[in-house]
Amino acid sequence: MSAREDVLGRIRQALGPDRTTPAEVVRDYRLTDGRPPGDPALLDLLVDRVEDYRATVLRCAPEEIGATVAAALDQGLGAGWATRDVVVAPGLPAEWRPTGSDVDDDRPPVQLAARSAAVTAVAVAIAETGTLVLDGSPACGRRALSLLPDCLVCVVLADQVAGSVPEALARLDPLRPLTMVSGPSATSDIELQRVEGVHGPRTLLVVLVG
Amino acid sequence: MTAVDLGMPGLPTAPRGVGHLRGDEPFPDAARTALRNGQQRANLGHATTTIRNKRARVVAELPDWAQLREAGRALKAATMARLDDHLEELERQVTAHGGTVHWARDANEANEIVTRLVQATGATEVVKVKSMATQEIGLNEALEAAGLDVFETDLAELIVQLGEDKPSHILVPAIHKNRAEIREIFARTIPGVDPGLTDDPRQLAMAARAHLRERFLRARVAVSGANFGVAETGTLCVVESEGNGRMCLTLPDTLITVMGIEKVVPTWRDLEVFLQLLPRSSTGERMNPYTSTWAGVTPGDGPQEFHLVLLDNGRTAVLADEVGREALHCIRCSACLNVCPVYERTGGHAYGSVYPGPIGAILSPQLTGVEDNASLPYASSLCGACYDVCPVAIDIPKILVHLRGEHVEAQTRLTPEAAAFRALSAAMSRPWLWHLTQRASRLGRLLARGKPTLPRVLPPPASGWTRSRDLPTPPTSTFVESWTREHGR
Numbered sequence: 098m099s100a101r102e103d104v105l106g107r108i109r110q111a112l113g114p115d116r117t118t119p120a121e122v123v124r125d126y127r128l129t130d131g132r133p134p135g136d137p138a139l140l141d142l143l144v145d146r147v148e149d150y151r152a153t154v155l156r157c158a159p160e161e162i163g164a165t166v167a168a169a170l171d172q173g174l175g176a177g178w179a180t181r182d183v184v185v186a187p188g189l190p191a192e193w194r195p196t197g198s199d200v201d202d203d204r205p206p207v208q209l210a211a212r213s214a215a216v217t218a219v220a221v222a223i224a225e226t227g228t229l230v231l232d233g234s235p236a237c238g239r240r241a242l243s244l245l246p247d248c249l250v251c252v253v254l255a256d257q258v259a260g261s262v263p264e265a266l267a268r269l270d271p272l273r274p275l276t277m278v279s280g281p282s283a284t285s286d287i288e289l290q291r292v293e294g295v296h297g298p299r300t301l302l303v304v305l306v307g
Numbered sequence: 308m309t310a311v312d313l314g315m316p317g318l319p320t321a322p323r324g325v326g327h328l329r330g331d332e333p334f335p336d337a338a339r340t341a342l343r344n345g346q347q348r349a350n351l352g353h354a355t356t357t358i359r360n361k362r363a364r365v366v367a368e369l370p371d372w373a374q375l376r377e378a379g380r381a382l383k384a385a386t387m388a389r390l391d392d393h394l395e396e397l398e399r400q401v402t403a404h405g406g407t408v409h410w411a412r413d414a415n416e417a418n419e420i421v422t423r424l425v426q427a428t429g430a431t432e433v434v435k436v437k438s439m440a441t442q443e444i445g446l447n448e449a450l451e452a453a454g455l456d457v458f459e460t461d462l463a464e465l466i467v468q469l470g471e472d473k474p475s476h477i478l479v480p481a482i483h484k485n486r487a488e489i490r491e492i493f494a495r496t497i498p499g500v501d502p503g504l505t506d507d508p509r510q511l512a513m514a515a516r517a518h519l520r521e522r523f524l525r526a527r528v529a530v531s532g533a534n535f536g537v538a539e540t541g542t543l544c545v546v547e548s549e550g551n552g553r554m555c556l557t558l559p560d561t562l563i564t565v566m567g568i569e570k571v572v573p574t575w576r577d578l579e580v581f582l583q584l585l586p587r588s589s590t591g592e593r594m595n596p597y598t599s600t601w602a603g604v605t606p607g608d609g610p611q612e613f614h615l616v617l618l619d620n621g622r623t624a625v626l627a628d629e630v631g632r633e634a635l636h637c638i639r640c641s642a643c644l645n646v647c648p649v650y651e652r653t654g655g656h657a658y659g660s661v662y663p664g665p666i667g668a669i670l671s672p673q674l675t676g677v678e679d680n681a682s683l684p685y686a687s688s689l690c691g692a693c694y695d696v697c698p699v700a701i702d703i704p705k706i707l708v709h710l711r712g713e714h715v716e717a718q719t720r721l722t723p724e725a726a727a728f729r730a731l732s733a734a735m736s737r738p739w740l741w742h743l744t745q746r747a748s749r750l751g752r753l754l755a756r757g758k759p760t761l762p763r764v765l766p767p768p769a770s771g772w773t774r775s776r777d778l779p780t781p782p783t784s785t786f787v788e789s790w791t792r793e794h795g796r
Contacts, residue, residue, distance in 0.1 A: 101398075111318060126378055233605060239608040274608055274609055288508065
């Protein structure tokens with residue numbers, strides 16, 4: 098008998114011939130935050146939660162995105178950064194990109210490690226937990242892009258900001274490779290003291306539009 | 308001692324001679340050694356107090372925590388009741404999206420499968436994401452025996468691996484080490500490390516980053532565990548903090564994920580519950596820094612070869628026990644360790660298994676059969692703090708008592724405890740004998756010499772009690788005598 102048949106057979110034996118039918122799962126927890134995506138109070142909450150992870154938030158109007166991305170890179174890399182050291186997601190709107198920045202293509206992922214910063218969009222943000230979700234779409238880029246450069250700038254549009262985890266998951270496609278980012282990479286492995294910045298980007302900057 | 312069948316006879320438990328579910332000595336002996344380690348006790352006291360407070364703060368933030376917890380419990384119970392169907396669906400979906408599913412009856416089979424898959428790629432190095440399942444089966448040892456180099460990439464796992472130590476906590480395997488001890492391990496074992504390295508946690512984390520960076524970039528094969536596997540979509544989920552998980556899940560050509568069969572969840576939507584319960588319970592954060600999900604392979608993004616190894620290794624034997632099966636609901640958050648007064652003092656090594664603390668005390672004996680971990684169900688004061696914090700409401704004290712019962716029932720020889728209770732039972736069923744016994748116990752006052760408790764050095768079998776507990780000096784009169792004196796008959 099194959100291992101598959103064996104394991105499934107053991108499960109059936111363990112549960113017995115008259116296994117109990119599971120009761121319907123009651124979902125009486127908060128399914129929505131009660132505020133529509135993009136509500137000003139949700140944007141404030143997102144800012145509070147993202148900053149709590151020691152990430153930086155820059156807020157701007159829709160027409161200021163390009164300039165604010167550049168300002169975020171000033172903060173993350175220090176003034177005088179070279180535009181060729183910044184790599185952007187292939188689907189990032191042209192007006193958001195720093196002039197002269199490098200557009201990610203299908204180069205070997207390790208080549209991204211030499212770049213100092215990446216700029217991407219997000220698919221959804223979760224206000225209550227301060228989480229950004231990237232879904233591998235052209236505007237978010239492949240997973241390696243938001244991982245290897247040491248500084249990550251993410252642009253979040255107001256209507257992408259959902260209040261709660263259930264609302265955010267409902268807007269995502271589980272067949273895409275998803276990365277949920279809550280602050281810069283961190284560890285608490287030494288005396289449970291939180292240290293920001295281990296293997297992932299050590300600096301996270303969020304440009305919040307609206 | 309004879310073998311004890313937990314639940315249904317015939318369902319095999321985790322095999323001996325492989326993996327890390329059994330200790331070298333019984334819990335009380337290991338605990339006695341651990342309690343003498345003052346440095347470790349100080350480290351653990353500090354760490355568990357910190358994490359307990361953080362957890363309490365972020366749990367209190369959610370007005371619907373109780374509802375989420377009940378939903379988590381109900382989801383797990385419902386999943387177990389249809390575990391075979393969900394696993395078959397998971398297999399179908401992972402396969403449909405370009406992955407390959409393997410089934411492993413036990414640790415040996417899982418180790419063989421993973422070794423074979425790694426060898427097939429021609430790679431000689433493997434990078435690993437921290438995973439309890441691969442710890443449980445001793446995968447690193449199996450890969451190393453096959454001549455492969457294995458690199459743990461989680462900071463705490465790295466500390467344990469470099470220090471040739473054993474993990475002592477589910478979430479923070481090096482929780483028993485303080486910064487000075489970690490600095491010493493890094494200075495001694497990391498090639499080319501800055502000799503001026505201090506014990507500042509930031510500097511230590513940066514040393515680990517530098518040490519692993521190049522390995523990540525050249526790795527061709529990674530091995531991970533999984534926190535959740537979604538049956539309806541074939542989506543796997545890994546929850547982490549440092550980004551080492553993302554490195555392993557994203558950069559290599561081949562990804563091999565080892566997942567216990569109980570980690571399946573029926574629907575994508577179910578993650579809306581667990582992704583709220585898990586981070587707040589484990590690291591005391593609103594959300595952990597990184598959560599990765601993937602379904603099979605995605606062209607142009609991440610590993611182009613994906614293998615999922617579904618592991619039994621005693622889980623079906625646990626499932627067969629109607630009371631004990633709740634232990635399979637565990638989402639490995641480690642909140643029960645952090646609140647346990649026993650764990651806080653003994654640390655994780657005393658439990659002998661990769662699953663320490665309260666959850667380990669019910670999971671390890673069921674995975675191995677209680678005869679191989681017979682002391683663990685007793686490694687608890689049954690205070691119930693573990694049940695209170697469990698995000699999926701596993702009634703750990705109830706299962707501890709259940710396992711103690713199984714263990715006692717299985718004894719074929721008369722133990723001193725059983726003899727004592729038989730004698731007590733005989734005395735209590737005859738009033739004249741009971742009164743005589745009570746009056747006779749007054750002789751104990753002679754031993755006490757006026758002190759409120761009897762001396763700790765009583766001869767056996769009484770020493771079994773007095774070695775670690777106070778035995779009060781018997782009173783001058785019994786309750787019935789006092790009552791009769793004050794109120795008449």
